[in-house]
Amino acid sequence: MAKVKSLFRCSACSHEVAKWVGRCPACGAWGAIEESAAAPSTPAGAPAGRRALLPSTAAAPLSMIDSQHTRARPTGVSELDRVLGGGIVAGSVVLLSGEPGVGKSTLLLEVAHQWARRHDERALYVTAEESAGQVRLRADRTGAVHERVYLAAESDLATVLGHVEQVRPTLLVVDSVQTMLAADADGVIGGVTQVRTVTAALTSLAKASGIAVLLVGHVTKDGNVAGPRTLEHLVDVVLQFEGDKHSTLRMVRGVKNRFGSADEVGCFELHEDGIVCVSDPSGLFLHHRTGTVPGTAVTVAMDGKRPLLGEVQGLTVHTQVPAPRRAVSGLDYNRVSMVLAVLQSRCGVYLGKHDVYAATVGGMRLTEPSADLAVALAITSAVRDAPLREGMVILGEVGLAGEVRPVTGLRRRLAEAERLGFTEALVPPGLDRTGLSITVREAVSVRSALALSGLPKRSAESYVEAVD
Template identity: 80%
Template sequence: MAKVKTLFRCSACSYEVAKWVGRCPDCGAWGSVDEVAAVAGPAAAAMPGRRALLPSTAATPISAVDSMVTRARPTGIDELDRVLGGGLVPGSVVLLSGEPGVGKSTLLLEVAYRWALAREERSLYVTAEESAGQVRLRADRTGAVHERVYLAAESDLATIFGHVEQVKPTLLVVDSVQTMLTADADGVIGGVTQVRTVTAALTALAKSSGIAVLLVGHVTKDGAVAGPRTLEHLVDVVLHFEGDKHTTLRMVRGLKNRFGGVDEVGCFELQEDGIAGVTDPSGLFLHHRGEQVPGTAITVAMDGKRPLLGEVQGLTVPTPIPSPRRAVSGLDYNRVAMVLAVLQSHGNLQLGKFDVYAATVGGMRLSEPAADLAVALAIAGSVRQVALPPGMVILGEVGLAGEVRAVTGVRRRLAEAQRLGFTQAVVPRGVDRSGIEMKVLEVSDVRAALRQCVRKESKAD
């Protein structure tokens, strides 16, 4: 039988010493050396220079593990459950990041309300950025007041743990993790050490008690989660909440999910009385459409597994200056520049005397290559002052040689367009369109697409 001994190990760098010291001799961290059990036996002999540790719990046969403990519980918000993979798993830690003012606090307050409303359980909302009165005003405005939703305006982690002991919630919302402070770590609020220690403590709380924890995370100017990179490794799910401040559309994207896939996106509309899920987001981008005019084209983008119809607009204005202006909104600037070069080289369009503006409508962002052909036909339609046929959607990636290449998910994209009443489509050659009843026009290159859809010649040719 293995003989149990004790040794002292640094929790920061795993350096081992024979007796307790206040400061780790290796990394210099204070108060990080803890006593652990070690096993002296064959396992230790197989690792020269290392000693085997006595496990706190024995290994369990995988057949004996209860899979019900990781079953997701719906939050009551269908669009959020779609991204989470069915809902919140008890004992999981979810990090929701996003820019200031995008609506993170509004969404999570709604989650806390729906959670308490749907079941006889309590939810605890902890805020360190706002006062309790401010949160109550938001709850009154959005209708998220419930007797089982508890509110605490605290920033000290130990005090928050005390609230958890008193309230005994099954859902804990922390807004935000960068504003929490613990006495167990050095550094200022929001620093690397503080954020890592707070997140690790909240993760340990979730795993030991089965409480689902939702953390709000700040982002940097580049859009990444603020704080150490280990923050994303500590949590189970990382979601990103995004949207244009000038529009009502908001989207939640999954960046990491240990309980499901990350190929789903949830769509929301931020309203005066709260935030609501949008089951058919294509209507947000197309509800304003009227008569087809020159310079517009409709395409279908794939956002995760969800097809979204969006409108691309192009405007060309003659200019006397030798360096014409190129302005892009909602599209990839480099891809638009490439499309302009292809139109001039292979489409017989002289764009050197035109200012070119390209944009999407309704706050939609299109970055995938499938929108290339729609951008090309919208700009060509503006130059030639020809409107595309009504009820037409356009799909295809444009190559530098002028060819139109196939894109993924064409059948799903066309099915969505057909559901919304579109009757025609322009697609690359050789794509799968089985089961589609629309009139489908296959093109091999940009010149063929212009010849079929934008027939009128202009002085710019």
């Protein structure tokens, strides 16, 4: 008889240990070590290797594989289709994660409504967090009521599978996977074992029946999907729903996508009467601009593959406090501090007696280095109380030596700025201007950028001539 050993494996990271411990030595998760039976050892004298099994389906040449069933079907929500790569693939599992109150349920209820209206097929919306009446009130408010959208307020996995057999939908929405209960699995609702079991069962359902499954996932305080890391490996697509509670802007980012690009971004606006796709987010960030004022500069950020124009604002206030205040909103605090140091050390812009405030508008976050030069010019414009030239967009990374470094996707950024009516660009050197009608001025350093920006000089500041 072959001996059967016991293995102790972490349910969060699959790390194996020789005996049970309370905390996984690999990932640090508490109570995640589970005992399982190991494969029996090979008896002495038995032939080496494993016995071959006859496969149920023979391997076929790749050229003979039919790819029609993997074609994406549009959901009717254009910005979500953009992130998914054209729509939802039959039999796929999509995980949408986000913070509480960001609008996940509102978005997926709209997806179910558009699916039923566009394809004339049934969609089943399962909620384990709210009552059926609460979901109906939201549907009335957002106009998502449709006769082919079915609703079930259930938290038991077996009951949900029964609803699927009765309704026979082509789209299943589960809100949320952390509140579902699998009676045949150990652990509490929302625990590692329960979440993994529920997700594995719904994934098997999708692959066997061809039903597209949309799962709502909670996030931790760090912004990661709650539950085991294997959860993201089980599903086909992982989307992150982001938004500031003080702004109506919402963004869906692709984190993983087996059917398309994983660096697309979809933009939405969340209102009381529902969620609306924003096809031109640059206009959303700049719609309030009526002219140039001191302390403002426009730059172009790349969010995935999408260029977005954003406004950087700077404000300086004279103070007698020995340690002036530095306040930053929507920007990287460390990079703003570095830009302030470069301005004072390399360009003679004295800020030792000024409180400095730097921010973005419209809820936009600019964390990439390409916004450094715009921050530098916005703050200098505020110090001198003089506006930049109207119609100018500013791009460039700033180094500690005061040089302006190139940024990626510069032509695509300038094309977006030109589309929105900007006529002049201040950029790093080395750009191929072929096909660009926008006036391009190249700056090799922050000093030369200040000279090219049209800001008035001060006697206390020295500049070098710009190289154009």
